Amino acid sequence: MNNTNAIKRSLKKRHLKERIFKSTGFFSIAVAILFLAVLLTDIVNKAWPAFWQTKIELTVQLDAEKLDLDAYSSKPAIMAADFRWVIREALMNRFPDVKSRQDKRTLYALTSMGAEFQLRDMVIDNPNLIGQTIKVQFMADDDVDAIVKGSIDRTLPESDRRVKNKKLAWIESLESNGQITTGFNGSFFASGDSREPEMAGIKGAIIGSLYTLLVTLSLSFPVAVAAAIYLEEFAPKNKLIDFIEININNLAAVPSIVFGLLGLAVFINFFNLPRSAPVVGGIVLSLMTLPTIIIASRSAIKAVPPSLREAALGLGASKMQSVFHHVLPAALPGILTGTIIGMAQALGETAPLLMIGMVAFIADIPQSVVDPSTVLPIQVFLWADSPERGFLEKTSAAIMVLLCFLIAMNAIAIYLRKKFEKKW
Amino acid sequence: MVKNMNKALLSKPSGLVEQALKVNKQTTTEDALNIDYTATVGQPNCQNAKFSTQNVNVYYANNQAIHDVSLDIGAHEVIALIGPSGCGKSTYLRCLNRMNDTIDICRVEGQILLDQENIYHQKQDPVLLRARVGMVFQKPNPFPKSIYDNVAYGPRIHGLTSNKAELDELVEASLIKAGLFQEVKDRLQAPGTGLSGGQQQRLCIARTIAVQPEVILMDEPASALDPIATAKIEELINELKENFTIVIVTHSMQQAARVSQRTAYFHMGRLIEVGDTNQIFTNPAHELTEKYITGRFG
Amino acid sequence: MVKNMNKALLSKPSGLVEQALKVNKQTTTEDALNIDYTATVGQPNCQNAKFSTQNVNVYYANNQAIHDVSLDIGAHEVIALIGPSGCGKSTYLRCLNRMNDTIDICRVEGQILLDQENIYHQKQDPVLLRARVGMVFQKPNPFPKSIYDNVAYGPRIHGLTSNKAELDELVEASLIKAGLFQEVKDRLQAPGTGLSGGQQQRLCIARTIAVQPEVILMDEPASALDPIATAKIEELINELKENFTIVIVTHSMQQAARVSQRTAYFHMGRLIEVGDTNQIFTNPAHELTEKYITGRFG
Amino acid sequence: AGRDYISVVGSSTVYPFSTVVAERFGKSTSFKTPKIESTGTGGGMKLFCKGTGIDTPDISNASRRIKASELTMCHQNGVNHVVEVLIGYDGIVVANDIHAKTFNLTRKDLFLALAKEVPTSNEGELVANPYTLWSQVNAQLPAVKIEVLGPPPTSGTRDAFVELAMEAGCKNFPWIKATKSSDKAQYKSICHTIREDGAYIEAGENDNLIIQKLQKNPDALGIFGFSFLDQNADLVKGALIDGAAPEFATIASGEYPVSRPLYFYVKKAHVAEIPGMQEFLNEFISEKAMGETGYLTDKGLIPLDVDKFNEVKTDTMQMNNLAL
């Protein structure tokens, strides 16, 4: 009858298995987290330089006659004026021995193409500058930036180097003169897209993403919660409801690109909504995230103990009252978490937006949900595809911004969950 | 005295069942319980009936849980429903305020009259019915809201008060009646779920009486509580009976004896016997009742 | 005879409590129970002890659930643990096979010896312990597997049999011992969850005895069952006691009386009294035991 | 409200050039910056030819010439007056890692290395491409594995490569050249079909990715646009084709044989009605943008020669209707 010994004998092996099993679990998490760490380090490493920008200090003469302006000139007049030569002149003054046409071109390319607009905007802000000689920190061209940041190795033989010796010599001369400085790249967060890496900013994409998410949230949250309530609390058992359920589960599995086709055919071609607009992107993404939120909300509602419903019903509350007064508030943390996960999914989505015209160059910051705009992942996609090397770091920086948003959203989800759960 | 009585009850504690079982292993227990129980023994009717149920049958899908139960519940009486687990006490109780409506597969047949009106009549609004027939559940289930809001919930949804002052008064009165006011008066805004089990159950009772129902149904209201909390609840029931009709399900015969005037004994979905509590416990008329009360099963 | 006894027990059913309560509303109930209970009355020790527990204290986080309990459990006896809800019966029982280890916040102090060895000693392996001290739970919890696999589960993980034929035999023997074989022999491959509640509980017992433990712990094994199923379980316990030491928690005094040789009465985490079942029920030595048995509370 | 910005769709190859013009235009005028969608030439044409009106694009970029069928579709949908603007050329380069050996290829080599079926020494006979090493194709070439990363069949770059490199190489075999007149379908299928046995790898349309893959795999060659070579001259180097290195001058002069024209198409009906259209066109065809030293050349566009440039300029100013 007594089998203690038999069991004892088996135990050694079983405990070993137990330890192996447990370590496998630990190992799995470690692998996943390690992978994440590698990815993040890689991104941050690559992105870091993008947050710094090299500037070149030049002394410019805002000659009133040559510019054909005076301190009372109107804005359109200043807009029309040509500031490019002012900068060119400053460069020529700094490096007077440059003579050949080809060399001049290279010299002019030390400052960014945006420099003239930078100067113009300064003058618009303060027309009194006209006629003065001032020192201005101009944005450096991406090549200069790369040299200064060390992304281009100065020690390479000239043939292997993108920046040739002549240019390098100018840069080094400026450097030794203290005319090259590096500072925080605020304009990365303050301006829209550009074809020049040094001028390209993320603001347009951030605003576009926010508008898109706003539309997505305001559509999918109420609809998904309403649908979840209906299916969990009111739906009779019949074929229609079965069909709805199958559809919801299926939509959760439909590849996102197919939602793009839907958006194109239905909202743009049929309902004539504008292309490239956050409103359409938002609708498409809300249809895409709807199943996610419905499924999460349903399980949250299901988890509310029936005793709560019974308590309300027992007091003479109607079904509707018991749901809206008690079940819904109790399920809210779960619903919110589901919603934020859905939103995070929408935030990172690219494929469906390809179909509705959001893969576009949009330099102006969108002002409303019907203005053309792009979103963060698409900005990443576009920059990743640009020939200019300077976009490499911008791409990583955009990814970093996107990840920050994602992490922030997850943090909010956790916070909301804790807060609502703690309360009672 | 007590000791002697116990001696009689238990002189050969397990002997009876054991003997019976030894004869024929597979069937004896059923045999022992295979006693006629189609008709109800006792006085199911009463004058001045608040509830009058006639030939009630309840089915869960194809499974009949209540067979042909007819029973009156008098105004301002406390009636206890007792019986072994699964005999249908809860099911019967939940017919009285149509709480069974919430269970899809549940179907109720027969007549249940509250003040002469059939509560299952089409035109009857179960919401109104439940306001008139309140319910207290086995496990205390306060809303995850403040103590005040718990009690004020019913009056609010039914619009029983017209201003804040009236509502405050009603909440206070209900808490006083439930014997909870002294303990919570300083923290009416604290969450109801933070109270102890016994306090929670009294809160649930306060919440129920705040709607001023005519009948209160209680389904094993003290089974999740410790002895002290149980005693408080029983005390409360004794006070509430002045104003309310109370139907209480309990698995404790002692509790039934302590709080009720009449007792109904259910067995496998049938009402076996009903009568004065005193009589049921001292002089049960039906063999099954007797066996149950003497602890032969259950 | 039965009727007389009942009359004595209940002549004024609610009188006692009611009277007591009327005197001073807020404090009487506590007073009534405010009786000294620090020392255990009766014979906690026995010769030939299988389990010997000394000064056991159990805490859930900072909340003490068991105070200083010392109790021996004899080999091949059936001992019943009774007491009001929340008094710590389950907690104590779960110390005996270290099932409490699974609850993070639970902490056990004191000595628990199984065959003279401290089961909480570092070197003791809870896995082995649990194989030696089996457990049957309140709610039947068959695995979502076939009947056969449910019973074969224990033998398989412990490698008790060396081939299929042996395993078949062991499963059959266990099912026979649990009195279930006749009912399920034709559908051993059917899911265990498809059985009725009583059958499920017997399946759980079969599953436990298939490991051939030395002690079986049962936590209210019949409380979720109907009378017939309950009778079958009790009958089974009576048979099992030939081979196993059994510790059973029950909330039914009748059940304790029917199945056990010794009974221990717990109250608010303390062991109040322990002794021969006969004696406890007919002649309780402690005031609290008496009050509980006569139904003054609980 | 109306639409107050210009809407451009179309080729991803023209996108980098179109956007530069748009950005300068937006910055230097009071008009909004045009919106430039990168939809691919085909997708752009579909949108462009849907009709006129403010919810259709004004301009479509193309990395190939518009097709007759597309123009017909345009006409059917009421887009009756389409102006074609040739903006310059894009060289298609074959490149490898900067540290690897420089390839000196002929178009015949490319054909033999990449065609699905190649001719044997027997006239008229074709076999599935047996070559696995470049040295098997041409003994002058190094003995490295044939592995070419290039665009998929849906891409215009691939289309141009097939026509300009493969077909030209194919014509080196007289009997195949002869089939052009006898059995055109047969001819095309021989010259245009790229092998699918793994030697040619369809690597998607992200050229940066191809460049980075080349660095990881020094044996491989990649096919992509000239501007990417221009920007990544420190990482990859272009192979000589028919003796010409892929450089500005050689491409512009036509000495480098594999380059294709880039276009955009304008709806005349929109020019007067969409604010800024005329000004945008002016900017695009200006000397400082498209000219020989214009800013578009900084971005890697191979400029038109002066005559062609002037011709394009006149055509555009006069809004000459395109007819095929």
Place this chain on the structure above:
Amino acid sequence: MKISALIILLLVFAAFSYFMAKQKITTAYRQRQQKTKILTLPKYFGYVAALCSLLPALIVMLLLQLIEEPYINSEISNYLTHYEHSSDNDLGLYLNEIKSADTADKVAALSAEKQQVYHRYHEIETTTKRTHTTIVLSIAVLFVIWGMRKINTDTPARKVFEKIIEGLLLLAASIAIMTTVGIVFSVLFESTRFFGEVPVLSFMLGTEWSPQTAIRADQVGSSAAFGAVPLFIGTMLISFIALLVSVPLGLMSAIYLSEYASHSVRSVAKPILEILAGIPTVVYGFFAALTVAPWIRGLGESIGLSVASESALAAGLVMGIMIIPFVSSLSDDVLSAVPQSLKEGSLGLGATHSETIIKVLIPAALPGIVGGVLLAASRAIGETMIVVMAAGLAANLTVNPLEAVTTVTVQIVTLLTGDQEFDSAKTLAAFALGLMLFVTTLVLNVIALHVVRKYREQYE
């Protein structure tokens, strides 16, 4: 009146109706003076009245909104008889400048003719909008008057209100169906055209996918083959590899988190894992193409295997990492939902923790785990960027993970964003693929639903 202003006005009016109805009923109740019965709360009468005024007016407003622009346009084109327009679209174009002229400067910049039209346009617009506003408002007023007349204390206002709300809830639930219909609608038309050119069977059963350069009509028609089998096999191969990575890792992570990890570890590790699912897939794509693929190739070659530089394995591995959270999150939830009693039952028999998990918890949680895996699988099937970057686009019919394959979604994207003519078989094939994919997932879902239900019935 601006549409937003009109809506605000309607809302104000609805609020007004709410108070009117509520007041009426409150007064009526007071006159009764008997408080025996519990009465429907007056606010419900208010809600009904408010909905009465709002719903019909809103519907009419929407309808009018739809016809407003065509109406204005037809009016203005009547006025513009001298304006020759070749197509309807041109009118919108003609009006574009007029409509965009929102500042005095811009108006002044218009041509004389357009200035005239500008004024006429605004006249018409103003009168039309005024008429529409009047119609909408009078409908709101009429319905409220009608409603107020009808409402009395016997009206089952709460029930009516709740019925309406329930209807709205049902409507929300049915959006899923509408979306499905929308998807089918948006791919069906083009798919039929595709199947007009390529027979359904050769599409579904064909083993060669080679839409070689057929950009111009006269190109290699001969070798354009549209057999979708390699795409589906490729999709399955990559998804399978991804699942092979994510299911064990995800499941083991979930087990570790829910069964072994302390509370604090769990609360940190779980959100960290979830970040994996949020990283844009482009990032994974770069990683797979530039780090993992060369590594696998090097590894393979060092042991003498020939590995394509774009291998299914690289894409699958990285994709597997990406979908770990899908498996782990859901499995974690369902594992924690397995009743404690089952776990105790097993432990009570002397099973070790891992035995309990493997033999009891996982089988009991299986339906939920399968659900998580299905979700992960659908994510894998739908993933595009990683495959484009790391596995290439070559449609090889192979199950060798060391070779390059392509997937359905990748082909959809490249076909749709490519350069070929938009009505060529190639572009249309994208829609057919979309349809196939949709139907496949639908069928899989129906099957999954049945399986899960059956499983539940058996063991609950």
